[in-house]
Amino acid sequence: MAVTPKQRVSPRLSASQLADYLVAATPIGQLGILRQAKNPASGKAMIIQYQLAKRAIAECLRNRSQINQIVAKAVMELEARRDNGANGPLVRDDAQRCIGVIQTFQQAQNQMDLWQHDYTEPNVPSPTMNIHGVEVSVFPDVVASIQHRGVDRVGQVFIRCMIGQTTDGAENRRAEANGHLATIAHMHTMQFLEHLGNPHAPTSMVIDVPRKSLVRGSVNYARRVANIETACKMIAAIWPTV
Known part of the structure; x- marks a missing residue:
């Protein structure tokens, strides 16, 4: 007998899902991401790619x-x-x-400008963030640190491995999503990792391996944070009807 996946009553997305939601090309694409988040597969073993x-x-x-x-x-x-x-x-x-x-x-690895920083294992389990009623799970792959003028700076790093579509539009959305993901990493660092050093937006990064690119969080991250918060307000509002 088939097992019906249990729906999430409260809004919850992964950091990557939220970043992809923010750059989805159409409202239908956004709804698809929310439906996937609301109805996580259950009952059978899944392969977590990469x-x-x-x-x-x-x-x-x-x-x-x-x-x-x-x-x-x-x-x-x-x-x-x-x-x-x-x-x-x-x-x-x-x-x-x-x-x-x-x-x-x-x-x-040498062309991606990775080696200014030291990297360590992240805390497990990693605490979730609540952004305007949406629980956002953040599971960085490593924690990055660097010392600048005697000040310890800290950030978190996501590694993206999936190739995805390679059209011009898809590539632009991927780059924008990576920028949002780096900002989410910085937001999480500010909330939970201040004890390790000064949360520094460019020290939170996304390593997009198939594209051989490194995307750093923007120093001027306020606009991205505002976009993320606005999106979460919308997600919380429409979640019951998704």
């Missing part, structure tokens, strides 16, 4: 001197996962995609 790639890339960031060894070990394990006929097609396909993303990171 999870193993993110884990390996985060380890590389935390241990720069061991990147080649980390990549070699991750690729070897993923190749075994890909070639194991006992695994389903989703698992095997994800393994192949993870290999490609990890290798892209290895090749592009």
Whole structure:
């Protein structure tokens, strides 16, 4: 007998879902994101795409001197996962995609201006934020820190691995979504990580591996925060009818 997914009564989105909602091309696209958030799949095991790639890339960031060894070990394990006929097609396909993303990171890491910062593991579990009635889950891949003129600056970093569409419009929306995601990371840092240093918007970042790009939070982030807050007010208002 099929299990009906349990709906979320209260508004809750992941940071990535909120960032994508803000740049959705149409209202239908926005509703699709909200419906997915409201009706999370349940009952059957799901494959979280690129999870193993993110884990390996985060380890590389935390241990720069061991990147080649980390990549070699991750690729070897993923190749075994890909070639194991006992695994389903989703698992095997994800393994192949993870290999490609990890290798892209290895090749592009120097051109992305990553190495000004030190990286550490984030706190687990990561607390959620409440933005005007919407619970936003924020699970950064690493915490970034840098010292500037004797002041410790801190931020949080998301690693994005999914290729997605590559049309001009889709690329522009992806870049804008990455900017919103970096701002959400900064908002979360301001609320929960002040004990580690001074929350600094450009120290919160999105590493878009397929595009070999690094998007930093804007120093002038007030407009983005206002857009995020306005969107959350709207989401809270329409959630019961989604």
